[in-house]
Amino acid sequence: MPNPRIKFDLVAIDKTRAGFRSVRQRAISMQKTIRGLQIGGAALISGFGLGVLVRRTNEENEALRQMALRLGTTTQFLSEMRFVTAQTGVTFDAFTMGLQRMVRRVSQAAQGAGEAKDAIKELGLDAQFLNELRPDQQFLLMAEALLRVERQGDRVRIAQKVWDSEGVKLLQTVQGGAKAIINMARQSRELGRTLTEDGAKKSGEYARALIRKREAFRSLADTISRKATPAMTRYNETMANALDRINRFISGRGKPKEKADPLAEFPAMQTALATFRSSRFNPANLPAPSGAIERHQEKTNRILKNIEVLQRNGRDIPFAE
Secondary structure (H helix, E strand, C coil): CCCCCCCCCCCCCCCCHHHHHHHHHHHHHHHHHHHHHHHHHHHHHHHHHHHHHHHHHHHHHHHHHHHHHHHCCCHHHHHHHHHHHHHCCCCHHHHHHHHHHHHHHHHHHHCCCCCCHHHHHHCCCCHHHHHCCCHHHHHHHHHHHHCCCCCHHHHHHHHHHHHCCHHHHHHHHHCCHHHHHHHHHHHHHHCCCCCCHHHHHHHHHHHHHHHHHHHHHHHHHHHHHHHHHHHHHHHHHHHHHHHHHHHHHHHCCCCCCCCCCCCCCCHHHHHHHHHHHHCCCCHHHCCCCCCHHHHHHHHHHHHHHHHHHHHHCCCCCCCCC
16 A cells, blocks of 8 residues: 655745844944944044154154254264164164263363373374364264274274273174265165254254143143132131041040030120029019019919818819819
8 A cells, every 4th residue: 555645835934034134234334333433543543643753753853953962963964873873783872872972082182181092093093183073074084994993802992992881882883984874874864764954943943832832831730720729728628627527526536616605795685694594484583564573472362362261161172174
């Protein structure tokens, strides 16, 4: 007997499509919102970062300009040497420190004194002639003269005499002589890393304007502080006294202060009150109109007589409830 086969037609209705479509649309909307926030945040951060970049760059340039003024050289030379020392693995601070000591020791050697006078002679240079030159020119002549020294030990000894112990690192910078330094300085100009005199002037103007703004803000703060100080002092004193009273009340250490007599400025009322208190609420002691006491006494006598009559007759004394 053949097995019967039963067929069922299954019909599925997709009711999730609308729901998934809604979720997808919300996800797309959320992505757009997040993208907008990212763009806005990036713009804000970029604006803030630009302000910080401008301030730091101008502060560095102003420090470079002031150092050039102290040493008697140019900002262009110092800015190019900042690039050169970075290329040769020497910090710019080590270079500027060595340059300052070189200027001082060349001046001493020109007077026939100082620890660098013999080292300068050994390089074949004239100290008095060097003393007439700018520091950048002195440095390039030293670099070229050291190139002619054959022994490395002698180079180290001479460099230490001229640039001090920290200046020995500058041998890395001058190992190619003046020509190598000039070539690297040219790269600095090509990359736009050289600070021109005009750029240094603008940085100085920016730095001075920034200082004026800071001082103006401090002046405003001082003025506000002077105006607000008396009121704030009174407020602080009031709060201190209030907190002290609260503390005393909570800890039980507070003693009630004697209150000032409110009638101190009214002597007549004080006299009347004293008279009332001394009377002990005895109507006979209180001042009364003429004849009032006599009428009160007569009324009292009549009541007493009535009480005696009632007692003789054996009757109770009625009292009003």
